[in-house]
Amino acid sequence: MAEAIASVILEQLTAITIDKACEAWSLVRGAEKEVKRLESNFKALQLELEGAEEREYLDKRVKHWLDKFKDVSYDMEDVLDDWETAVQRLQSDGVGSSSSGSVRKWKLCPFISCFSSGSQIVRRYDIAAKIKEINEEVDQIVNDKVRFELIKKDIKQHKQRLESTSFVDVSELIGRDAVKEDIIRIFLCEERSRNVPSITIVGMGGTGKTALAQLIYNDSTIQAHFSKTIWVCASDPFDQSQIARAILADLDLDALVSLNTPTLQNILRIITEKLKAIKFLFVFDDVWTDRDQDWEPLKAAFRYGMLGSWILLTTRNESVARQMESSHVVPLELLPEKMCWLILAQRAFSGRNRASRANLEDIGREIAKKCRGLPLAAKALGGLLQNKRGREEWQNVLDSVIWKSGFGQEIFSPLLLSYYDLPSQIRQCLSYCAIFPNNYTINKYELVQRWMAQGYLNSDDSVRRELKGEEYFEYLATRSFFQDFKKDAHGNIISCKMHDLVHEFVQFLTEDRCVTEEVVGDSTLDLSCKKARHLRLVIQNCKSSPLCINGIEKLRSLVVASDDKTSGDALQDLFSRSKLLRLLEFDSFHLRPEEIVCGMENLIHLRYLSLISCSGLENLPEAVCELISLRSLNLRDCLNLKKLAVGIGKLINLRYLCIKDCPRLTYYPKGISNLTSLETLSGIQMRIDGSDGDQLSIGDLEKMDLLGGYLSVELIGDALDWNEAKRAKLHNKIHLKRMDIWICSKNIKEEEVLQALNPPSNFPVVLFDYQKWFDSYDACLKRLNVKENIRVALIVQQAALQFVDWAEFFGKKT
Numbered sequence: 001m002a003e004a005i006a007s008v009i010l011e012q013l014t015a016i017t018i019d020k021a022c023e024a025w026s027l028v029r030g031a032e033k034e035v036k037r038l039e040s041n042f043k044a045l046q047l048e049l050e051g052a053e054e055r056e057y058l059d060k061r062v063k064h065w066l067d068k069f070k071d072v073s074y075d076m077e078d079v080l081d082d083w084e085t086a087v088q089r090l091q092s093d094g095v096g097s098s099s100s101g102s103v104r105k106w107k108l109c110p111f112i113s114c115f116s117s118g119s120q121i122v123r124r125y126d127i128a129a130k131i132k133e134i135n136e137e138v139d140q141i142v143n144d145k146v147r148f149e150l151i152k153k154d155i156k157q158h159k160q161r162l163e164s165t166s167f168v169d170v171s172e173l174i175g176r177d178a179v180k181e182d183i184i185r186i187f188l189c190e191e192r193s194r195n196v197p198s199i200t201i202v203g204m205g206g207t208g209k210t211a212l213a214q215l216i217y218n219d220s221t222i223q224a225h226f227s228k229t230i231w232v233c234a235s236d237p238f239d240q241s242q243i244a245r246a247i248l249a250d251l252d253l254d255a256l257v258s259l260n261t262p263t264l265q266n267i268l269r270i271i272t273e274k275l276k277a278i279k280f281l282f283v284f285d286d287v288w289t290d291r292d293q294d295w296e297p298l299k300a301a302f303r304y305g306m307l308g309s310w311i312l313l314t315t316r317n318e319s320v321a322r323q324m325e326s327s328h329v330v331p332l333e334l335l336p337e338k339m340c341w342l343i344l345a346q347r348a349f350s351g352r353n354r355a356s357r358a359n360l361e362d363i364g365r366e367i368a369k370k371c372r373g374l375p376l377a378a379k380a381l382g383g384l385l386q387n388k389r390g391r392e393e394w395q396n397v398l399d400s401v402i403w404k405s406g407f408g409q410e411i412f413s414p415l416l417l418s419y420y421d422l423p424s425q426i427r428q429c430l431s432y433c434a435i436f437p438n439n440y441t442i443n444k445y446e447l448v449q450r451w452m453a454q455g456y457l458n459s460d461d462s463v464r465r466e467l468k469g470e471e472y473f474e475y476l477a478t479r480s481f482f483q484d485f486k487k488d489a490h491g492n493i494i495s496c497k498m499h500d501l502v503h504e505f506v507q508f509l510t511e512d513r514c515v516t517e518e519v520v521g522d523s524t525l526d527l528s529c530k531k532a533r534h535l536r537l538v539i540q541n542c543k544s545s546p547l548c549i550n551g552i553e554k555l556r557s558l559v560v561a562s563d564d565k566t567s568g569d570a571l572q573d574l575f576s577r578s579k580l581l582r583l584l585e586f587d588s589f590h591l592r593p594e595e596i597v598c599g600m601e602n603l604i605h606l607r608y609l610s611l612i613s614c615s616g617l618e619n620l621p622e623a624v625c626e627l628i629s630l631r632s633l634n635l636r637d638c639l640n641l642k643k644l645a646v647g648i649g650k651l652i653n654l655r656y657l658c659i660k661d662c663p664r665l666t667y668y669p670k671g672i673s674n675l676t677s678l679e680t681l682s683g684i685q686m687r688i689d690g691s692d693g694d695q696l697s698i699g700d701l702e703k704m705d706l707l708g709g710y711l712s713v714e715l716i717g718d719a720l721d722w723n724e725a726k727r728a729k730l731h732n733k734i735h736l737k738r739m740d741i742w743i744c745s746k747n748i749k750e751e752e753v754l755q756a757l758n759p760p761s762n763f764p765v766v767l768f769d770y771q772k773w774f775d776s777y778d779a780c781l782k783r784l785n786v787k788e789n790i791r792v793a794l795i796v797q798q799a800a801l802q803f804v805d806w807a808e809f810f811g812k813k814t
Contacts, residue, residue, distance in 0.1 A: 078605070
């Protein structure tokens with residue numbers, strides 16, 4: 001990861017000092033030699049870093065040296081960000097030209113601010129002074145490397161290229177067939193018991209408990225035997241209300257929506273009534289808690305289930321089985337070496353011939369012994385070996401010193417070996433996933449935007465950064481770092497999860513740099529000793545007093561999750577001191593936007609702003625439009641959002657704008673047409689009957705030629721203006737993967753729209769007739785006797801989904 005950081009810094013230096021030479025050098029006049037010395041030092045260190053990283057968990061001195069390098073590198077990135085932002089300000093203000101007038105201005109006023117954003121002022125002197133200060137630290141790091149006898153790695157003559165692969169989910173669970181059949185046999189034999197009986201699968205992390213439960217749950221015999229099967233993930237922390245809501249939503253969504261007071265007691269009361277007439281199977285996966293107070297309310301609701309109902313649990317703790325009074329406890333033993341070898345070979349030899357397998361099998365079987373009976377380790381090592389072709393490479397894996405490191409859990413050794421085999425740029429992408437909570441559903445496209453915000457996807461102009469991010473994601477998927485994939489109708493992965501043990505592993509990698517902390521009431525939180533750069537903050541019951549958190553000045557990511565009792569005043573101090581943020585996310589916040597934007601003008605480095613599911617957001621604040629470095633703005637699921645900011649056109653660097661599932665949004669300012677760097681635009685309304693100069697129209701796509709992802713538009717108006725449609729110039733949108741068009745008027749024909757837009761022949765345009773869909777969907781809901789108010793809510797909700805999802809919905813309902 002340190003090697004990747006060094007590469008990013010060198011790329012930034014080159015981009016600033018060459019591409020923007022005149023403006024850039026005017027801001028560091030007198031420090032030109034310091035800049036050149038810094039560049040030289042980083043080039044020298046880059047040769048040492050990969051070798052050092054592979055020793056950091058074997059030699060504490062090397063780890064300490066790397067930690068110092070990472071700290072100073074982060075500081076250098078911040079200075080370069082200041083520098084680059086200053087250059088952008090100069091260019092936008094028309095100051096940093098090569099005219100003699102502008103040069104005289106800098107000579108006469110050496111300490112005048114080069115840009116100002118509210119209270120945040122960066123002076124040219126500050127940039128030069130910080131570079132000199134960092135250079136002194138880097139000099140010391142360069143000198144220290146001799147003490148640790150760091151060995152230069154052989155420099156490869158060719159740039160490492162990621163092999164393209166087609167990810168395949170392994171549907172079979174090798175070595176667990178007998179256990180699976182035994183559990184299914186028990187389920188099919190109805191036990192006459194007053195209480196609903198349970199089976200608990202117990203095993204250490206990585207043994208395949210969840211995979212086994214999934215096979216049982218999806219078995220056709222099980223699905224036919226039970227009238228209702230429900231899967232619930234019960235990971236730590238255990239949330240009774242969330243679990244109860246998930247169960248009732250699956251049993252009867254109408255009942256949940258209709259609840260005026262959705263308390264835990266009311267939800268459990270309805271669940272109890274529903275279960276009396278249902279033979280059900282509940283699967284509670286990844287249970288950690290064995291406390292009576294956590295389970296008692298739920299157990300009471302399940303007690304009177306219909307005869308033949310069952311509960312299946314998976315856990316690492318055998319005490320959970322005792323607490324649940326399970327009639328059957330199934331210990332999931334470690335696999336024998338033979339089974340580990342079969343799992344490893346299934347991945348490692350994918351696409352190889354018999355001769356290759358015969359040549360490598362003896363070494364492979366020795367490597368399989370290192371798995372210590374853990375299927376997850378076998379999958380990880382199989383993915384590692386898949387792209388290693390010769391005996392020498394396989395032998396290097398077998399002989400690696402990492403097996404002798406003796407740190408952490410045993411499973412961490414094969415994961416670490418697989419981790420170090422990743423290209424350096426992908427290592428930091430994986431490590432960043434530690435910011436997610438356990439069992440979090442990771443949206444692939446949003447994850448790519450997060451990586452880009454942190455500067456992990458720098459590339460040459462010939463490769464779009466979004467594509468590189470998707471390439472990195474697929475690479476990690478093939479190595480078994482991701483699982484539980486959800487795919488669209490075309491087979492493309494749209495979301496995933498991480499195995500809980502892999503999640504623990506990435507948290508181990510990031511240590512104190514990526515942390516999750518909880519603040520209750522007015523308590524004080526001190527992060528000074530942790531060197532935190534990425535923070536997930538869970539706030540509870542903080543009404544008015546500012547949060548007292550120390551050590552947040554160098555944060556790069558801040559994800560804030562809160563209950564509905566938190567006041568916006570509590571966040572003001574947080575923003576005023578977290579000026580280096582690249583990413584800011586509010587997780588399902590209830591705050592109004594005016595409560596959180598004060599102080600946001602300080603965030604000149606911010607690349608990613610996420611306000612997903614913020615119920616208090618009705619109008620996007622104009623203050624957001626001053627974030628000139630913003631690349632990604634995510635407003636998904638803001639159900640009360642009605643209006644975008646008038647000044648949104650100022651965000652000229654914006655590449656990702658998501659306003660999907662915002663059913664009340666009706667105002668789309670004309671300024672959106674200025675966002676010519678946009679790569680993705682979804683869930684937006686455009687007029688098709690002409691341009692009135694105020695509201696966005698289809699012709700405003702004219703200059704947006706960099707669109708390279710997914711475009712979804714809803715065409716409004718009662719007539720088709722052919723000239724306006726042609727002005728969109730879809731023939732220039734050569735990078736678009738797909739475009740979905742909603743037609744909302746009966747007077748406009750699909751074939752005329754397609755003819756007027758005139759896309760390239762190979763352009764993937766999908767036309768939807770909104771009225772036809774509305775009538776069909778509404779008729780379907782009426783046949784199901786859905787109440788009118790619920791029917792309207794469902795129509796609004798489903799209207800924002802892709803057509804492939806509607807088809808799936810209809811298929812299930814009918």
